[in-house]
Amino acid sequence: MKKVKLNLGILGLLATFFVSCSDSDDSNSGGDNGGGIDSKYIITATPTASEGVADYILTADALDSGTITTAGNGIEQDGTYRYYVTSQNRFFSLLYGQGNPGAVTTYGLNSDGVLEKLSDFQSETVQAFAPVDDDILLMKISRNSDSPISSWYRLDTNTLQFTAEGQINTKELADKENGEIAFFSWITQVGNKVYLPYFTVKACCNDRFGTEYPNEANIAVFSYPEMEYEKTIHDERTSFIGRYFVNGLTVDETGDAYAFSSATATNNNEFTSTLPSAITRIKNGTTEFDEYYFDLEAASGGLYLTDHIYVKNGKFIGIMKAEKSSSSGNIYAVIDVYNQTYTEITGTPDPSTILGVTGRNYVSEDGSTVYIGITTKAGSYVYSIDVAGATATRGLEVEGGVITAISKLDTM
Template sequence: MKKVKGSIFAMLFTGALAISCDKSDDNTPVVPIEKGQERYVIAAVPVEFSDTADYLLTAESLDSGSISTSGNGIEQDGYRYYLTVKNKFYSMLYGQGGPGAVTTYALNTNGKLQKTHDFVTETVQVIAEANGDIMLCKVPRSGQTEAQWFQVSTAANEIVNRGAIDIVELANNGERAHFTGFTMMGNKLIAPYMSIRGIAGGDVWGTAHANNSWAAVYDYPSMKLEKVITDDRTSYLGGYYLNGLERDEKGDAYGFSSANVKGDQDQLLTTKPSAIVKIDRNTVDFDKNYFFDLEQVSGGYYIVGFKYAGNGNFIARLIQDKAATNDEIKFAAINVYAKSFKWVTGLPNNLKDSGFATKGDYAPMDGKTVYVGINAAEGAFVYKFDAAAATATKGLKVEGGRITAISKVSAE
């Protein structure tokens, strides 16, 4: 792993419209609020536009009412991912290999999002909060063998450190490590990864190692590699642009594996079950005494994403058949401490994966609540999930749009 200090040269500040993601003003009515009051941020795609044109809308409540994309919100240019850290809302452009514009927003006392900073990074595949700052990582699928990481200060809104990781050396199996996410455990940055062949123009995502989980353990913020931890009871954790590892209040971390690795001919390569595993806070290693077989308790379903609510409770997305192309989604309430599993009731039938599951649901961390954007035939609604009761209740309606992400900020 190489490290380069004094990285201000790697970040370009600009106020130029060429990289600004504001294409239109927010025309929602001005409703003055006091400092500290909260508003929810809902990213939604207007139904008449392409899947890349999110609008950022604000709402006072997620439990009821309606908002519209028509004439409201701040339009985003290109496909974007979102992160809220220290009451700042970051909108990050996926630049298709080119520069990735990052725009920072704050909530003003007019109840609207206001752009505060613009800067540019590389297009990255890993975006994560890290002890109050942001860690980004550009992970090459083929060719280049070094993954570039960037530490962004949320106080300065600039890159303050950067480095490179040799992903072929890290994998140490003839393939390359492709990070799926970063999760902090104390002063350790845990970086789960999948092993991929990375053959340009050929078998990029294939692997000879479909039945293993790996995570690199780095000291933070030095990013010195301490060790690589492994497990052979399921497949890799998370997925492309999908962090599959969440830390709980005790300091342990729980990771999910879809165990759905497929080859060039769409054949299933994984023989292990979709499951949840645990990384112990004391050993910073996989807990060999903990294994939650989700395929067994769900009757053959596999997990494709989850959101932590607190107290060991998660809301999880699952799909039934690994061998099929059917993308119908079901939701389950899971408690990783009790290893309990319940299907969630109160949702529309025949839900399909909208493709936005990785962009962000919102959990207030009260031990049970998760807000999820559900785009169904009846329209787009925010549903309030109760992970303790395994129920979902219809809330805020988004008129004329499909919900892609939900977050919350407070007025400054």
């Protein structure tokens, strides 16, 4: 089943080009830059003034109050579809090139609290990316059953250069009689391994993301950094883990991995999974699901999970929806996987008024507060969620923009 190839020659096409740190046109303070700056919050927002415009990267001193604006402010990104990841105290902005190579831009925060561009280079458009050790591992995933080769790339976050790449034959990995291929939902480091949850898809016809196997969960296990295939972890108590472009597997402080299923598998554009939205577990030191099972759909009174944010000590923020859907949820809850409890969060806007939510969010260092972006017709605000009290409070407003991600950088 395994088929992984290295082709280092292609890495020459992905060369890194470093940019001077003194380029003032590419930096923005976003607040008071007096002495003693230790960190800044990083807010990305899409301007609402016109369609088809690029995100802006803004900085802020606080998230609980105040106002920032996209008007005449921030660092404008190239391209209209941008995704973000923070690793090793660096902020990476990735352009989704819709099949074409896309720019990857890296930023750091200098001692004056100013964002500096550290590198700007081209990469293949990828559908999954996550920090692994000191790297960011990126996946360009095939959605064509006639060419089922997906590629992976290792980006060193210290040198800001690609150091290795390889290929995975996702038809061989899926090993389905009808020829469906594996499509990775996301990437999670578990111990010294890389776990790639996947769902199988037809990858053809007019139903590329449809599947005839809606009631199973699979995780491909790879060594790291070699990315050698080791095994597939399989379970039939839930549908697949995660969603397209959404992480569904998180590791807690003890090393246990919790797998979240939305139960949103489709066939011919109809939801077909007969299993509930639920959570399962892989104990530290093992490569199998154990007996743990949390029926999240029952605990929430019939809601479906669309995304989750890990906080601390077995507590997650679950982003829920009242009906099965391919879109993001609009109901927030505290999920305690240790005690199998579900507590809906108060203080967020009425779900019917929510137009968008952030997919990348910030958790305070002590795990007491989670900061999320919520946009309604009234505006785009950062909400702080008190995890212990399951309450949300409206904070920082982003004028003229829709918040797309929230992060934080310390000074370099």
